[in-house]
Amino acid sequence: MPAPTATPTPTPTPARTHTRTPARAGAAPRTVRLGVHGSTHLASRLVAAAGHAPGSVEYVPYEVTEPFAPLRAGSMDIMIVKYDPLEPDLAVSEPVGFDGRAVLVGSHHPLAGRASVSVEEVAEYGGFRCPGEFPGHVWDLVVPPRTPLGRPIRRIHAMTTLTAMAELLRSTYAIHLSFQSLDAVVPPDVKVVPVHDLPPSPVAFAWLRGGKPPEHVRRFVADSERAARR
Structure with a gap:
C-alpha cells in the first residue's frame, strides 16, 4: 500500500500594500488657467494681491480679434476683461483691479x-x-x-x-x-x-455660465475680489 502523499504547505501570499500615488498624496495644487492679452504684468499683480503663489496660475494668451474663443473652447478657466463684455454666455466677477x-x-x-x-x-x-x-x-x-x-x-x-x-x-x-x-x-x-x-478701466474675471468653475478657480476669484475691496 503506497505511503500517503504529504499535503504541501501553502505558501503565504504577501500582504497587499496600499501605497498612494504621487498624484493623490503629494501632488501640487491645481493651477488656474487665466486668459490674458498682451502683458502678464497686470495679471501677476492681481495674483499677488489675492495672496496666491506665482506658480498657482498659468497664463493663456488670447487675441483681441477672437477674445472669447479660447474660453469657449475650454483652454482657459477664466480670463481678464476690461469693462463688462455683456456676452450672454459669460459671467463676470466684481472688479478686482483697475488699469490706467x-x-x-x-x-x-x-x-x-x-x-x-x-x-x-x-x-x-x-x-x-x-x-x-x-x-x-x-x-x-x-x-x-x-x-x-x-x-x-x-x-x-x-x-x-x-x-x-x-x-x-x-x-x-x-x-x-x-x-x-x-x-x-x-x-x-x-x-x-x-x-x-x-x-482707469475696471478689471474683472469672466468665465462660462454653463458650468460651475472648479473649486480652486472659485477660491482664486473670491480671494481677488476680497483683496480689491480692502
Whole structure:
C-alpha cells in the first residue's frame, strides 16, 4: 500500500500594500488657467494681491480679434476683461483691479516724450478700428468715438495683432488708446504715455455660465475680489 502523499504547505501570499500615488498624496495644487492679452504684468499683480503663489496660475494668451474663443473652447478657466463684455454666455466677477489709460505711439511721435497727455491731443491722430469679434460697446470705451469735448477720434487703422500694431506705430503717426499695463510688453521703440483725462478701466474675471468653475478657480476669484475691496 503506497505511503500517503504529504499535503504541501501553502505558501503565504504577501500582504497587499496600499501605497498612494504621487498624484493623490503629494501632488501640487491645481493651477488656474487665466486668459490674458498682451502683458502678464497686470495679471501677476492681481495674483499677488489675492495672496496666491506665482506658480498657482498659468497664463493663456488670447487675441483681441477672437477674445472669447479660447474660453469657449475650454483652454482657459477664466480670463481678464476690461469693462463688462455683456456676452450672454459669460459671467463676470466684481472688479478686482483697475488699469490706467494710456496712448501707444512710436518713439518718433510728437507725443512720445510727454509725461502725460490729454485725450483731446490724442484726437489729432488716427486710431484703430474695432477688431474682429471684439464687442463694439467695449471698444467704444477703449477707443471712444469722440473726446469729452466732442472731437472725433478717427478710427481708421485695422487692429489685428500686437506685433502688427507695433509695426504701424513705429512707421507712422498712428496712435492707439489703450492701457498702462501694456508698458511691460511693447518693444522699446513704442512708448506708452499716460492719458490723464480718461478714467482707469475696471478689471474683472469672466468665465462660462454653463458650468460651475472648479473649486480652486472659485477660491482664486473670491480671494481677488476680497483683496480689491480692502
